[in-house]
Each structure stands twice: as C-alpha cells, then as structure tokens.
Amino acid sequence: MARVGSDSVTSAKSSETSPGSPTTAGAGARSATAPDAAGRRAHDAASNPFFTPSELPYGLPPFARIRHGHFLPAFERGVDEQLAEVAAIGASPDPPTFENTVAALERSGAVLRRVSAVFFNKANADADRATQELEAEIVPRLAAHEDALLLDPALFARLEALHDGRGGLGLDGEQERLLARHHGARVRAGARLAPAQQQRLRELNARIATLCTEFRQNLRADTAAAALVVERAEELAGLPADEVAAAAENARALGHDGAFVLSLLNFTNQPQLAALEDAALRERLLAASMGRGGAANAAVAVTVARLRAERAALLGHPHHASWQVADQTAGTAGAVEEMFEKLIGPAVAHAEREGAALAAAAGVPEVGAADWQFFAERVRRERFDLDAAALRPYLELEAVLRDGVFHAATLVYGITFTERRDLVAYHPDARVFEVHDADGGPLGLYLGDFHARESKRGGAWMNELVTQSHLLGQRPVVVNNLNIAKPAAGEPVLLNWHEVTTLFHEFGHALHGLFSDVRYPLVAGTEVPRDFVEFPSQVNEMWAEWPEVLARYARHHRTGEPMPPELPAKLREAERFGEGFDSVEHLSAAVLDWAWHTLPAAELPDADGVAAFEAAVLARHGLAHPAIPPRYRTGYFAHVFGGGYAAGYYGYRWAEVLDADTVRWFRENGRTVRESGEVFRRELLSRGNSVDPMAAFRAVVGHDPDFGPLLARRGAADAT
Structure with missing residues (x-):
C-alpha cells in the first residue's frame, strides 16, 4: 500500500534524477483483456495470480502468468478484503490489544499489497x-480506500485507547514505534x-491523487514528443561514437x-x-527540455498546490x-529554511567563481x-x-555492475550475488x-x-516488489530502474560518470x-521519512570512487x-569544479517546491502566471542566475x-548533510571497511523506521549532524 500521507498511491525511492513511484505479463508477454471478453474476465478472476501468495523463490511475483486482465479484479478484491478485515478489527468485542489491533492491521491487505507492487512497477517501468x-x-x-482505512472511527478508537x-x-x-506510527498517521x-x-x-485526497496521475501521464507524453530529432550525423559532432550509434x-x-x-x-x-x-543544437536541446509540461501541467500544478493548501488548513496547519x-526528520518548516540560509x-x-x-x-x-x-x-x-x-571506454555497464556495485557490497557487507536466469522478470530487459x-x-x-x-x-528509482517482514x-524483493540508452545489438553499453554514480545511488536504496530486519511491514526498509530516505543511497555513492572498487571495475x-592511474585522481579533482552549478540548480528546484507549498491557496498564481511566480521565488532567494536554470521547473x-x-525536495540536501558526515565517519573511524559496514548495516540500514531515524544516525556516527563535511565537499567552506 501507499506510503501514509502521500498524494499518490505510488511510492518509489528515486535518485536525484527522478520522482519516485511502479507489466505486464512476464518477459515478452503483453495481453490486454478485450472489452467484450466477459468469459475471459471470469476465467482470469478464477485463476488470478494475485489472489494467492506466489510460490516462486522469495515470493517473486509470477510475471509469466500475469495478464492485464488480472489487475482490476485483484484491486477490487484486495480493497474489499482489507475493508472487511479492518471492519472486523474495529467490531471486535474484545478489548483492544497490540496483537488484535495493530498486528492484525499489519497483516491485512495481502492481495492489495501484491497487486499494487506489481502494477505500479509496471506503470513506471513498462506502461x-x-x-x-x-x-x-x-x-x-485507492486514495479513497486509504482514507477509509485512516479515518475508520472504530479502528481509530481502538488505536487511541492503545496509544493512551x-x-x-x-x-x-x-x-x-509501530503503534505511534499507526496512531499518528490517523491523527x-x-x-x-x-x-x-x-x-x-476525502474529496481533496481523491482529486489530488487524480491530478498527480494526470501530471505524470502528461509529462510522459510530452517528454516523448519533445525528443530531439537530428537529421545529420555531422550535427552531433562532439558526442562519442557509441552515443551517436545509440541515438541512431x-x-x-x-x-x-x-x-x-x-x-x-x-x-x-x-x-x-x-x-x-x-x-544552435545545444540551444534547441535545452529549449526542448525546459519547454516540457507546458500549459496543461502548469494548470495541474497550480490546482494541486491550491488543493494541498486547502487540505493543510483543514488539518490545522498554516501551509x-x-x-x-x-x-519528517527536519521537524519544522523553520529548520528547512535555516538549512536554505546556510547553503x-x-x-x-x-x-x-565557476562562471x-x-x-x-x-x-x-x-x-x-x-x-x-x-x-x-x-x-x-x-x-x-x-x-x-575518455572515461567511457573504461565504464562498461556489466563491469560496473558486477565488479563495481556488487563487489563494493561484498567488500563492505560481505553479501554475494548469483544471477537467476531461471526466474522471469516483468520485461526482457530486467x-x-x-x-x-x-x-x-x-x-x-x-x-x-x-x-x-x-x-x-x-529517471532512476528503486521499488520493492516484496517488502521484508x-x-x-x-524476504525482500527489490528492483532498480535506470534509463541508460541501449546500443545496437552486440555493442557495449558504455556509461558516463553520472550514470555510474546513479547506479551506485540506486543500489544504496536497494541495500536499504x-x-x-524488522517484524512489521509499515516500518520496514525504506519506509522512513522522505528527508531521510535518500541518505543511505547517497552514502553508497562513495564506493564508486573508492580506490579498491574503482580499480576493479574501471577497465577498458x-x-x-x-584505467590509467592518473585518471581517478583527475576525476576527483575535476568533479569539484561544477559543485557550485550543481548546488545552485538543485537548491533552485528545492525553493520552488517550498514556495509552492508555503503559501495559502489565495496567494498562488494562475496557470498563466507560473513563469513569473518561478522568477520571483528565485529572485527572492538570490538564486535567479540566468545561466543556471532550476534542475526542475514546475x-x-x-x-x-x-x-x-x-x-520534500529539500530532503536531498538535508540527507546530504547526513551523507557527507557519514562518509567522513567511514574514512576516519579507525575500523576496517568491513567492520564499518557491519555497524552501518546493524545500527541503521537494518532498522528501517523501527527506531527514530536520527537516533540510528547518531548510533553510527556518534554525534548530531554537522554541516562542515557537506560544505567542504561542495567547495563552499571558504565562502561561508
């Protein structure tokens, strides 16, 4: 089910390149039920693979059996079953106990969990x-269903009695922690x-969920339509040969x-x-990128922001x-704004200086x-x-995956990987x-x-197909999605450095x-606050340039x-140049998000005033740099x-404070890498939200977060 409090029933952990949220049948099988195929629908309902637990290893969804016609019956049955389960909890004549109320609630909704995980993975990865x-x-x-669970009066009365x-x-x-999460979510x-x-x-939540889906679908179509068609190879001068071939x-x-x-x-x-x-081609490419969304999504965004403002007021918040x-771990709007002021x-x-x-x-x-x-x-x-x-020939996907990402996980945590070609995924590429x-x-x-x-x-993201509990x-089944261009058959997949770090980043979510290692699914794995969830994944990026790891995967x-021994050192030095641009474009997007969600509905612009609104926000924060547009516009x-x-987009920078501090800890704590990995896994990665995430952070590094390592990383310490 959805992360409590989200506007969308989809939920995913994304790299900085993407939002989060998730086919069809298994590899190569795409079948949709015809509108008049009543007999087939009845057959599908009788044999629906979502109605019973998967018998595959680790509960991997049986993708080879799943057809489009299975989804809607499974959603409908899943909703009905969970409503009945929750009604039974609320109607119980026995006094509320943790077992008959909280644990029972955690057990509810099995069919809905299974179908939601598969369907929303498909909606993102193979729609x-x-x-x-x-x-x-x-x-x-599903938004209405979530409201029904959160606002059920009999269930809330039992949870309130337990909480009191x-x-x-x-x-x-x-x-x-679990009792507090369930009770607090309903309050x-x-x-x-x-x-x-x-x-x-309920009306607001349903409308917001619908509009968020409309926004995503508009953007998917607009992004595809905005792809830049180049007629002559000469226009692509400067691109590496393999990228030109991939474009062809x-x-x-x-x-x-x-x-x-x-x-x-x-x-x-x-x-x-x-x-x-x-x-001229660069201008065309940037214009195509910044022109996406257009009037349709501007109108959707304004409406969503107004509805969210109305909902906040209804719930007793100023915005x-x-x-x-x-x-979130930030706790207050003032804490976020203080972070902006520092950065x-x-x-x-x-x-x-870079400019x-x-x-x-x-x-x-x-x-x-x-x-x-x-x-x-x-x-x-x-x-x-x-x-x-010149780095690309040394950064081949398979080597980066096996000798980089997987090897780093073995080095730090001792885990190993075996490809299971006998198990069918949701797409031939997976x-x-x-x-x-x-x-x-x-x-x-x-x-x-x-x-x-x-x-x-x-973009790039992580989803859980099965949540550990x-x-x-x-046991967990997790998936990473990236968007690396596929070359012609038989050609190598060569990565740029950004794609390498993205793969390490997303794998950090996968490790989370x-x-x-918890009992209850609501507090498992990545079910942590949004401004904390990017922290472990950002820490995992450090292994991309760790000498022992880099030397293993960076081969022609x-x-x-x-890779020539001087290149890694040059890469680390050169990466520092560009941190200013990266910080400004990211902070610009974060303050736009913040501005949209800190104003009352009456003060938000109309759709035709979005561009002026963005310009005013950036100017007010000192971020109106004409050569550094926000990483995302509305x-x-x-x-x-x-x-x-x-x-919550501020969360990437909030999490980076924790990340930079933790990377320093890994390098300076006096333990071996393997010993440090065990501490990080035991005290933080394994705990999910079963403990206060900031307490888990302090249990690892031994102190409250320190901004110093982040400012030093970003080359900004001398500018404070």
Missing part, C-alpha cells in the same frame, strides 16, 4: 495505453475532524530511420550539452509544508545556460587534463539476481532494469530494502587494461506534482 487508463481509474479509488495506555502494554521498541490524516470536514478531506538506434526504434534521436531525461540540463559542439515536515549563499558564491572561469575560457563576458556544461567540460580538460569522454548473506544464507532478490525504452518513464514471513571494455517537476516529494 502501455491499457496500463495508463487503468492507472487513471484506480488511483482515485501504551505505557502499560509491555511493548518492545519496535512495537511502540495527521484527520481522524479527529468532524464528519463534514472528513468528507471534504533510438531513432530506428521510434520510427525515424536514418535520423538520430536524443530522448530527454527528467531534469533540465541534458548530459549531451557537455559534448555537442553545435551551439502544506508545515503539515508535511512535521512528520544558498556559499553555493551562489561558488557558482559565480567567471567559464567566461574566461570562452573569451566572452558571460556564458549562457545552453553553453555552461560545454565550457565546463572544456575547463576540466584544460585545467585538470581530463576528458570525460534481470534477476539472488542475494546471499555473508554466511551464505538467503537474503533476497535484486532485479536490475537498466535501459531506457518508450514504455518507461525517465518477519510477521508476514517475507534488502538489509531490512576491449583490452581489459585498467511543468516537469514530477517529484513534486506527480509523486510524494511535495515540500
């Missing part, structure tokens, strides 16, 4: 028209409101034989801007951000937005003698790996789905799910020769208007 139509239909129904008397229940720490959701207010709340393959797949297509990633600055020599942050000034000063260096390199007074990355790459070549394209613990025992399954395709949304007897894909900010990061 077709039938999937999108069902998503639009089912999302508001919790001191005498003899609960352990995880049980206390936050409006369980104490009058019936008329609750009815309005992309064009062929999209029906543009003989041309080249640059499909867009979720964020503003497309990676090709660093390499394309044609300035949506206040309501949202109260359940924005140093970031802007750092970016200004001056770029202008000098270009021989112009200032560098424009479409040219910044191109000249930044030139400066890196000249100042650090590093050509980013691969299944069994994960074994350090003692050889079973841990879970990891699915990797790394390639872009038209049916997949942009001792209560339910479940795989290492979960043809010769096997290791029309394509799917984290916020299509997912669960509303008033």
